[in-house]
Amino acid sequence: MNFSEIPDNPFIFLCWVTALGLFISLTEATIKIKFDKKSSYRKREKLINSLYPKKLASDI
Secondary structure, three states, X not given: OOHXXXXXXXXXXXXXXXXXXXXXXXXXXXXXXXXXXXXXXXXHHHHHHHHOOOOOHHHO
16 A cells, blocks of 8 residues: 555545544543533532431431
8 A cells, every 4th residue: 555645635634633623522522521410419419418417306
């Protein structure tokens, strides 16, 4: 396979760079959404646990 025969077309190069950038951006957004979702769940769980203690004063 002779790579010197591949034409240097800037449009094809730009398409590849754009596709790669889009893939990286979507991956980053997916990771950020998952992280924010877990963080939100932890904050909500912490708030609920602070509002409703495990042992109530009437149970003592």
